[in-house]
């Protein structure tokens with residue numbers, strides 16, 4: 001079954017700038033969530049390495065057609081089955097419409113993948129937005145390649161049949177369902193050459209994130225993508241112990257994310273948003289609901305029916321909460337704070353996540369002061385418990 005996603009974003013730079021940036025494939029990992037490496041093998045071949053929800057994926061993509069300032073069309077020739085095109089159209093002298101059209105195939109696992117389309121759509125959306133932010137902030141491309149590939153061929157918009165060769169690769173041990181969908185999301189979006197993705201990686205806990213101008217909304221949105229993808233991976237995992245481990249990882253990431261928001265983001269929302277007080281109250285209520293659900297999930301075995309039930313509830317609460325933040329509160333925050341402050345907040349959020357607890361503490365207050373006073377201590381205790389219990393939470 002083929003799934004199609006189409007997304008357009010208007011970028012406030014001339015078409016030449018937008019296109020030139022797009023040709024800098026090897027720079028994608030600097031910005032793109034989950035993409036570890038892109039190698040330009042030759043003018044029309046790219047090799048990709050990505051890791052989504054702990055699953056490593058590699059694939060080769062062929063550029064079928066590339067026309068400067070107009071189009072890049074590709075198909076995977078090995079690895080995750082995907083194909084598509086990116087079109088560039090000037091919209092006045094200083095604006096460009098960038099349209100991403102991609103097709104991907106979850107390969108028979110779609111039944112279990114559930115929301116494969118949603119995962120890919122959200123990834124595509126986030127990546128296009130990041131491309132926009134990146135190039136608009138710079139105002140100039142980091143490099144360019146003005147060569148052409150099959151410019152007279154006009155392959156149209158390739159579908160997955162163009163990527164036929166790569167079928168059958170996604171059923172590797174331990175990989176299924178949404179993991180594949182999420183992998184393909186990054187694969188497809190990546191292969192499309194969407195330059196900048198969901199921001200700084202934060203979940204690994206290793207080293208410091210190179211935020212490189214990303215603002216707090218980029219960072220939090222990347223966390224949301226990561227958590228959503230992780231839920232997908234859990235759904236797609238049948239082994240009970242693996243499910244349990246993945247749930248621990250999800251819980252740790254969500255707790256860190258929520259604490260960082262409560263410490264630095266919600267206070268800023270309270271101060272700057274038109275209806276900040278009630279927005280924050282609403283978001284905190286949802287955090288409390290999430291905490292209760294995570295606490296419950298923490299005590300369940302991956303094989304129990306309650307595990308599935310609780311994860312389903314958690315997923316629904318999380319989706320609602322993400323929608324509220326991303327559709328309303330984050331855009332308002334971006335509109336009401338100067339960019340330098342948003343970038344500073346990103347650094348604070350990353351710092352807070354390193355010290356924050358990794359386990360849910362529903363009885364603890366959801367406020368800035370508590371987290372600042374007690375948080376690092378609670379976090380240390382949690383991490384010690386993680387280590388003693390062999391729970392890997394980064």
Ligand SMILES: [Fe+2]
Pocket residue numbers: 220224257261322325
């Ligand atoms: Fe959030």
Ligand SMILES: [Fe+2]
Pocket residue numbers: 258261283287321325
């Ligand atoms: Fe939140």
